[in-house]
Amino acid sequence: MIGLPLLTILIAVPLIAGVIALFLTPSGARWLALAATLFDLLLGAYLWVLYDPNGAQWQFVEKLPIAGNFSWALGIDGIALVLLNLTTFLMPICIGASWRSIERRVPEYMAAFLLMEALMLGVFAAQDLFLFYVFFEGGLIPMYLIIGIWGGAERIKASYKFFLYTLLGSVLMLIAMLYMVGTAHTTSIPALMAFNFSREAQTWLFLAFLASFAVKLPMWPVHTWLPDAHVQAPTAGSVILAGVLLKLGGYGFVRFSLPMFPQGSAEFIPLMFVLSGIAVVYTSLVALVQRDMKKLIAYSSVAHMAFVTFGLFAMNRQGIEGAMIVMLSHGLVSGALFLCVGVIYDRLHTREIAVYGGLSNNMPGYALLFMVFTMASVGLPGTSGFVGEFLSLIGTYQASSWAAIAATTGIILGAAYMLWLYWRIAFGVARTPEAAEMIDLSAREWWLLAPIALAVFWMGIYPESFIRPIRNDVGRLVTRLDAVAPAGDSHLTLGEGAHAHMDMEVTH
C-alpha cells in the first residue's frame, strides 16, 4: 500500500503521547491521553473503512529492515483488524474511567496506558516474529506497573503472581521461535504461516507456544493469576486486561498455533477440549460462590474464554468465526462489567457484593445498563454474547458431542452466577444506608458505558459487520486445517432403504 504508513502512525501516536505525558501536569496528561486515544479510535475506524474484505490477505503492509532478518514489518488481515479496533475502542473508555479515580502519579499512569496501547496495537499489526515477541512481552510491563503501583491493597502479591506465570510461558515461546527461525530461515509471520514444519517439531512447538498462550488466555489450570490481577488492578486496568490482554492468547492460537502447526494442534485437540471443558464447569462453579464482584467476573472470564478454545480447536468455520466473535464480545462485555463494578466502587470503595443491593431504586440508569451487560454475558440472543457462543458451540458439536455438552452447561451456570450477582446488586433493598444514597450515573459514566452497550447490540443483531472482515481469513485457515480437522463423533448412518453410507463430517 502506497501512501502514509498508517499502522506505524497508529502505534507511534500513543507512544509519543505517552512520552510527552510524563512531562505534563495531571490534567494535561489526562487530556493528552484522551486526545491520543481518540485519534487512534478514528484512525482505527478509518482502517476498517479502507480494509477490503475481498482483497489481499495482508493489507496496509509496511516493511523497514532493521538488522538481519529482523525488520519493522507491519500489516494486518481481517482477524488483526477487528482486534485492533477493539483495542482502539476500549482505550479512550479506559482513559475516561481513570479520569477521576486515579489521583496519584497521573502523568505516569497515563503514560503507562498509552505505552500499553502502542504495544497492544503492535502485537496485532506485527508481521515479524521477533517484533511480535517484543510487543507481546513488552505489553506486560505497563500492565505489571499499573497493577503494582495503582492497584489495591494486595497489589504486590498480584503483580508478582502475574509476573511468575507469564515469565515461564514467554521463555518457552522464545526458544520455540528461535527454533522456527533456524528451521524456516525467515522471521516473516506470513511466510511462517505457510511453512510446513516436520510433524515431530510441530508437537514441541505447539506445546511451547501453548505454555505462553494458555497463560494469557487463561486456560485452566494456569488461570489463578487472573482473579488476583483483576481484583487488585484499578478499574481501567481490569478493563484492558479483560478486554485486550486476554485476547492475546486467542490471537496467538489463531495466528501461530493453528496455521503454523496444524498437525501439532490436531494432536492436542483432546487435551484442549478437556481443559476447556473443565474450565467451563470448574470456574463457573467457583464464580457462583464469590463474594467479591471483580473476582466473580474474573472467573466468568475464564469460563468464557473456554468457548474460544473450544471453537478454535473444533477447526471448522463456525467454530473459528465463533471464537473470534466470542473474543470481541467478551472484550466489550467483560470490559463493561468491570466498568460497572468501577462505577459503584468509586462511590463506596468496596467490591463486596453483600454491601450493595436495591440499586434499581436509586440508580435506575445504572441498573438498566448493568442488566444489558449481564444479559450479554449470559449470552442472550440479540446481544453479542449469543452470536459468539452459538457459533463456537455449533462448531464444537461437529467436532465432538461430548465437548459440546460440557461447553453448553456453561449457559446454565453462566445464567446462575450472573443473575444471582445482579439480584444481589440491583434488586432487593439496600443493605447499607450508604448504598441507598449512591447517585445514578454521571454524564461521564454514561459516555463510557452507552457506546459499549450500542456495540453489544450491534454485534448481536447485525454481526455480519464483524464476520465479513474475517471471513476470508478464516476460510484460509480452515483450508490449511482441512486435512487435520477432527472428524467428529457423530458418524451419521442412514437407515434401511438408504444404501448410501454418509460420513457426515462437515467439510463446508
Added chain:
Amino acid sequence: MHPVIFIVFLPLIAAIIAGLGGRWIGATAAKVVTTGALFIGAFLSWPLFFQYIGGHADAVVVPVVTWIHSGTLTVDWALRVDSLTAVMLVVVTTVSSLVHLYSWGYMEEDPSQARFFAYLSLFSFAMLMLVTADSLVQMFFGWEGVGLASYLLIGFWYYKPSANAAALKAFVVNRVGDFGFSLGIFGTFLVFGTVSIPAILHAAPGMAGSTIGFAGMRVGTMTVLCLLLFVGAMGKSAQLPLHTWLPDAMEGPTPVSALIHAATMVTAGVFMVCRLSPMFETSPTAMHVVTWVGAITCFVAATVGCAQNDIKRVIAYSTCSQLGYMFFAAGSGAYGAAMFHLFTHAFFKALLFLGAGSVIHAMHHEQDMRFYGDLRKQIPITFWVMVIGTLAITGVGLDVAGGIGFAGFWSKDAIIGSAWASGSVPGVIAFWLGVLVAGMTSFYSWRLIFLTFFGEPRWAASDHIQHALHGDHDEPSEEHGDSAHDSHAAPTGTGGYHPHESPLTMLVPICLLAIGALFAGQFFHAVFVNPESAPHYWNGIIAFSRELAETVESASLWVKLAPTIAMLIGLWIAWNNYIRNPGAAGRLVAIFPGVYRFVLNKWYFDELYDRIFIRPALWLGRLFWHGGDEGTIDRFGPHGAAYAVGIGNRITSRFQSGYLYSYALVMLLGLIGAATWAIWWAK
C-alpha cells in the same frame, strides 16, 4: 409491506419508547403507546387468521435483514406467516392487548407503570418473534426473549426477595431447558446442514431410521434430535421435571401471570412441538416420551392444584396440568387438538387469572382463599365471568346435535378422544389419566369458586384486610402467597370491610375474554380438529392426521362421555365438601395427613432439587475455589515456585513498592536482552 411487520415490530418500538422515554413522556403516554401498539396488532391479526380459515392465503416468509452467516450456516431475521402462526398471532395479540388494557386499572397505584408496560410490550415482541420464526435460531431468539421478559416481570417488584428468587429460578430452570434446545439446534445443523425449519421438515422423513453417535452412544438420529429439542419445550412449558419455576412465577403481578404464565409464553413448547411435528412424526420413541411427560405432568400438577390455598397458585398448577393435556395430545399425534386446546385455553385461563386479579384487587391484595368467602354479592361481574371461565375449563357441554358447549369442552374432549384413538400404550394410559384429571380439574376449579364466592365471609382474619381497614399498609402493590398466614386461625366475618368491583378498564377485558371462553370452542372446532375441514386449514403446515381425527369422531359413546362424567363427579365432590358440608374437606385431610402434606408441598420437588443440585453446586464451587485454586494450583504453582528458589518468604514479606520498579526494570532488560540475542542468533 406485509401486516406482520407491523404486528411484530410495533410492540418493540412501543417498548423502547415506554422503557427509555417513560421518564420524559410520562406514564399515561407510555401506557397509550404500548396498549395502542398491541391493539393495532390484534386488529391486523384477526383478518389474517380469517384469510387462512377461508383458504385465501398461503404461507409467506417476509425477510427483514441478514443475521448470522458463517459458512453454510445462514440465519436471517425473517417473519414467517402460515396457518399455524396465524393462530398464535391471534392468541398473542388478543390476550396481550386485553392484558395491557386490564393493567391500566390493576397497576394504577404502582409508581413504575412505564417500566411495567415497556416490559409487557417487550414480551409481546419476543413472543411474536418466536411464533413467526422461520429458523430454529430465530425461534431461540424469541424463546430467550420471552424468558428475559418473564424474568423481568416476575421480579417486577424487585424489593421483594421472594420475587427475585422466583425470577432467578424461572430463568435458570428455563436455561436447563435451553441446554437441550441448544444441543438440539447444533445436532440439527450437523445432520441437515441447515437451521431453516421448512428445509428441516422437508428432509426429516429421509432421516427416519438413521442412527448417529451422541455422547458415546449410538442412537436414532431423529429420536435424539427431537428429544433434545423437547427438553427446551419442557422447560418453557413447565413440564415435569422442569415445572418448578411456574408456580413461583406467580410472584409477578397478576396481569403478567395471565399473559405470560398462562396464555402465551408457557404454550411456546406446545407450539414448538406442533411446528416441528413432521420431525417428531419420524420418531415413535420421541412421540411416546412426549406423551408420557404430558400425561404425568397433567396428573401431578392437578393433584397439587387440589391442595393449594393461594388463588393464583391453584390456577398456576391448573395451567401446568392443562399444558400436560396439550403435550400428550401432540404425543398422540393429535397436533390439531393440541393447538385447539392452546387456543381455547388462552382465553379461559387468561380470563380466570384476570378474574382472580379482580378478586385480589377487591380484597386488597389478599391471595389466600381461606380469607375469602361470600364474594359473589360484592363483586357480581367478576363472579359471573369467573363462573364462565370455570365452566370452560371444566369442559361443560353436551354431545347432542353436533355438540354444544363451552370452549374447554371441545378442545379437552378432542384431546382425550385422540389419546384413546391413538391406540398406543402411552396414549391409552394418557387417556385414563386425562379422564381422571378432568375430574380433578373440575374439583379444584369449583373449589376455587366455592371458597371465594360462596359460604361465610372470612375476611376479618386477613392481614391485608386489616391493613386496608387501618390504613397502615406499606406497599399498595404487594401480593402475598399463603405462606404469610399459616399460623392464623380463620374466624369468620367481614371485619367491616367492603370489597369493591374493579374499574371498567379491568372489567372490559375480562368480559371480552369471557366471550372467547364461551364461544371459541363452538366456532373454531371445525377449523382445528374436524376431519373434513381441518386438513384444509392446516394444509400440511402441521402433521395433521385425518385418520386419527376420524377415529375420534367414531369412538364409542363411553369414550366421549367419560370426561363429562368425571367432570360431574369432581363438581359433586367440590360441592359436597365446600357448600353442603363445609367441614368435610378438613376431615378428609385428617384421615390422610401424609398424602395431604405430600401434595400440599408440591411433591417435595423444590426440596429435592435443593439437595441434589443447588447445595452440591455451591459446595463444589467452594471446594474448587479453596481446595483447587488456592489449596492446589497456587500452592504448587506460583507460591511453590517462589519457595523452591528460596525467595518465597522474602518476596511475599519484603516486596514493597520500591522493589516494583526494579522488577519492571528486570523484565524490560530481560526482554531487550532476549530480543537482541534472538536477533543475533537468527542472523
